[in-house]
Amino acid sequence: MSLTPQGHLLIIGAGLAGYHTARQMRTQGHTGPITILGAEAHPAYDRPALSKAYLCGTTDLCDLYLDDPCDPLDVRWVRSDAVIGLSAEPLGVQTASGTFYLGDAVVIATGAEARRLGGHAIRSVEDAEALRTAPLAGAQVVVIGGGFLALETAATCTARGAGSVTVVAGEELPGLRRLGRPVAQALHRLHEQHGVRFLGGARALSVAPASGEARPGIPKGCDAEGRDPVDQRSEVSQSVALSDGRSIQADVVISAVGAVPATRWLNRSAVALDPVTGAVLTDDTGFTGIPGIWAAGDCALWAAQRTGLRPVGHWQETVDQAQALATALLGGSPPPRQEPYLWSDQHHVTIQAAGMLALADEVQILAGSVAGNDLLVSYLRGGTEIGILGMNRMREVVRWRRSRRIRPAVLAA
Ligand SMILES: Cc1cc2nc3c(=O)[nH]c(=O)nc-3n(C[C@H](O)[C@H](O)[C@H](O)COP(=O)(O)OP(=O)(O)OC[C@H]3O[C@@H](n4cnc5c(N)ncnc54)[C@H](O)[C@@H]3O)c2cc1C
Numbered sequence: 528m529s530l531t532p533q534g535h536l537l538i539i540g541a542g543l544a545g546y547h548t549a550r551q552m553r554t555q556g557h558t559g560p561i562t563i564l565g566a567e568a569h570p571a572y573d574r575p576a577l578s579k580a581y582l583c584g585t586t587d588l589c590d591l592y593l594d595d596p597c598d599p600l601d602v603r604w605v606r607s608d609a610v611i612g613l614s615a616e617p618l619g620v621q622t623a624s625g626t627f628y629l630g631d632a633v634v635i636a637t638g639a640e641a642r643r644l645g646g647h648a649i650r651s652v653e654d655a656e657a658l659r660t661a662p663l664a665g666a667q668v669v670v671i672g673g674g675f676l677a678l679e680t681a682a683t684c685t686a687r688g689a690g691s692v693t694v695v696a697g698e699e700l701p702g703l704r705r706l707g708r709p710v711a712q713a714l715h716r717l718h719e720q721h722g723v724r725f726l727g728g729a730r731a732l733s734v735a736p737a738s739g740e741a742r743p744g745i746p747k748g749c750d751a752e753g754r755d756p757v758d759q760r761s762e763v764s765q766s767v768a769l770s771d772g773r774s775i776q777a778d779v780v781i782s783a784v785g786a787v788p789a790t791r792w793l794n795r796s797a798v799a800l801d802p803v804t805g806a807v808l809t810d811d812t813g814f815t816g817i818p819g820i821w822a823a824g825d826c827a828l829w830a831a832q833r834t835g836l837r838p839v840g841h842w843q844e845t846v847d848q849a850q851a852l853a854t855a856l857l858g859g860s861p862p863p864r865q866e867p868y869l870w871s872d873q874h875h876v877t878i879q880a881a882g883m884l885a886l887a888d889e890v891q892i893l894a895g896s897v898a899g900n901d902l903l904v905s906y907l908r909g910g911t912e913i914g915i916l917g918m919n920r921m922r923e924v925v926r927w928r929r930s931r932r933i934r935p936a937v938l939a940a
Contacts, residue, residue, distance in 0.1 A: 529858030530819075533559040534631035536856075537620060538602075539610045540789075541565025543573065543845045544636035544824025546593040549602050551853035561602040562628060564620065566609035566637075569652060570594060575842055577655040578679040578783075579872050583686055584659060588652055610637075613796040618819045632856060635793070635807055635815075635822035639786035639840065644671055645734025646765060646780025649680060658781065664688040666778035669767050671731040673698045675871040675878075677783035678714065681723045682873040684781075692723045693775060695767065697730045706880070707890035709904055710916055713897045714873070717918075721874045730770040734780050737766040786840065788826040801828050808833075811864075812855035813848060821856060823848040831864075835885045841869040866914075866931050876900050879924040882914025882931070895920070 530536060536552060538545045541563050549561050565571065572591040580586040594600055608622040619629035641648035646669075647658045658680075668689045670681045673696025684692045698704060700711035701718070715725055767775045788806040798815050799808045806828035813821045813829065823829075824845045831837045838844055844867060851861035870879045887906035895901035895918070903923055906914035917924045 530557070530632045530856050531559070532557060532857075535559055535629070536561045536632050536634065537628055537630035538563045538634045538636055539613075539620060540636035540638055540824070540826070541567065541571040541604065541606065542636060542638045542824065543571075543593065543842065544638065544826075544849055545634070546571045546600070547846050547849035548634050548636060548823060548853055549600055551850050552857070553601060555853050555857055555859075557853075557857060559631075561600075562605060562630070563602050564605045564608060564610050564622060564628065566607070567651065568607045570604070570606075572652060573842075574650070577652065578649050578676055579683060581652075581655050582649070582659055582680065582683045591652075609792070611792050613793060613798065613820070615797045615817050615820065630819075632819045632821065634813070634852065634856075635790075635798070635820070635826055636824045637789040637792070637826045639825040640789050641786050642782065642784045644731060644782040644784050645767075646671075646777075646782055648782050649676065650786060658779075661779055663779060665690040667776065668692045668779045668781065669731075669765075669775055669777035670694045670781045670783060671734075671767065672696060672783035672785070673701050673727070674783065674785070675702075675869075675873075677781075678718065678873050679871055680781055680783055681718065682721065684779075685721050685723060685874070689779075693726055693777075694718070694723060695726045695729060695731045695769065695775070697728070697770075699727045701725060701727075705884065706916065707887070707904065707906070709890060709892050709897055709902060710918075713900070713902045713918060714878075716898060717874055717876055717900055726769075726775075728771075729773070731782075731784075732768045732770055734765055734767050734782070737764055737776050786825065788828075790826055798822075801833075804828065806839075811851070812861055813852035814855065821852055823852045836883060837864075838867050838869060838885070841867070843868045866928060868928060876918050877921065878916065878918050879921065880914065880916040881924055881928045882906060882912075883908075884914040884916070886913055894923075 571593045608624045610620045612621040641650035668684045670677050681692045681694050701714045703711040765777050765780045790805050807822035809815050809822050811830045813823045832839050854861040866882045868881045884906050886908050889907040891905045893905050894903040902918045903920045904916050905912050915927045
């Protein structure tokens with residue numbers, strides 16, 4: 528099942544998972560050829576800055592490249608050629624250009640695609656570039672979605688001088704279900720402090736061009752489009768229909784409503800896909816059960832992710848998976864995984880979370896306050912601490928992560 532040291536590894540997807548798998552293979556001693564096949568034209572790049580510094584205009588694409596020019600990966604990169612099919616016997620793939628590649632092992636690392644409700648989305652550098660060059664200054668912006676990506680994007684839009692930013696989300700408060708009430712309240716307050724309006728409890732159903740006709744219920748003093756006379760810099764061009772029957776007008780609409788695994792190209796393969804999400808199903812080393820075929824990153828659902836023990840769609844999880852997968856692919860036993868970890872930057876506040884937050888039945892404030900942007904909260908299950916979240920609490924979160932080891936007794940509970 529493992530790859531010989533001289534075996535040819537095909538990695539499908541030149542993103543975070545693909546890059547780190549190749550890097551780990553080399554670090555762990557693989558000397559055989561590695562080919563990374565990517566659909567994008569760019570060198571492999573890191574995505575988190577797309578909703579933050581890149582969108583703000585304070586960093587450029589070349590700053591996001593994953594490969595180290597001082598220590599470049601010894602691999603063959605193939606760009607701008609999406610893989611369209613996978614064969615298990617013989618083991619290999621076919622690309623859109625009609626080329627076949629045969630390998631001794633295949634790692635599927637095709638990530639995810641943004642769900643697109645309408646307006647802008649942010650997944651690729653092209654998405655971010657379209658928004659980066661959009662006239663945001665003075666614009667009425669509506670961001671759809673209540674997750675970290677939506678909140679980060681809303682924060683960046685205010686930094687870019689948007690006239691108004693409204694976040695539309697199904698939850699009453701941002702992150703309420705996943706992070707608990709104290710954190711949700713703190714996030715809500717943080718965004719309000721910076722002028723972001725959070726419209727909770729209403730789901731966005733559709734985005735359509737605004738009709739341009741006078742609408743009922745326009746407040747007195749506003750023009751026919753419902754705009755305040757002092758804020759008529761840009762045309763109101765889109766209308767977001769909400770589940771409660773209302774609609775909101777916007778110059779710029781951004782959907783941050785999640786992502787779907789980029790696995791449609793596997794529909795006719797032997798690889799098992801999750802019936803709900805379409806993610807590649809694997810064990811906790813990334814092995815699909817089909818000899819030679821592995822998967823990691825946002826396109827995959829590892830066994831522990833299926834049970835909710837580990838998060839899906841986060842940077843650290845992807846990097847950790849790449850390391851574990853490489854070890855297993857080379858015939859070793861991956862060491863126990865670190866506690867899950869994720870972060871987000873919003874209005875100059877860094878939010879870091881570690882541990883099994885999804886399993887918590889209690890949330891306790893350890894330090895700071897909901898109003899102070901300095902909250903530190905503990906997540907407990909049956910009275911045992913299983914996770915932590917800090918807002919601008921880097922030292923405490925780092926200390927917590929260092930002190931932790933995965934405790935099987937807690938996981939099994
Ligand atoms: C805007 C944004 C901000 C984020 N911010 C954070 C953050 O603050 N904190 C955090 O923890 N996580 C964050 N994340 C999540 C993190 O970036 C992802 O978890 C990570 O990028 C997943 O890596 P991946 O390699 O699985 O997928 P990707 O990085 O998406 O890479 C997949 C690659 O495969 C390519 N591909 C797809 N289909 C094919 C095909 N058929 N053939 C060939 N190539 C293909 C794609 O074009 C892409 O280049 C963010 C993500 C985004 C989009």
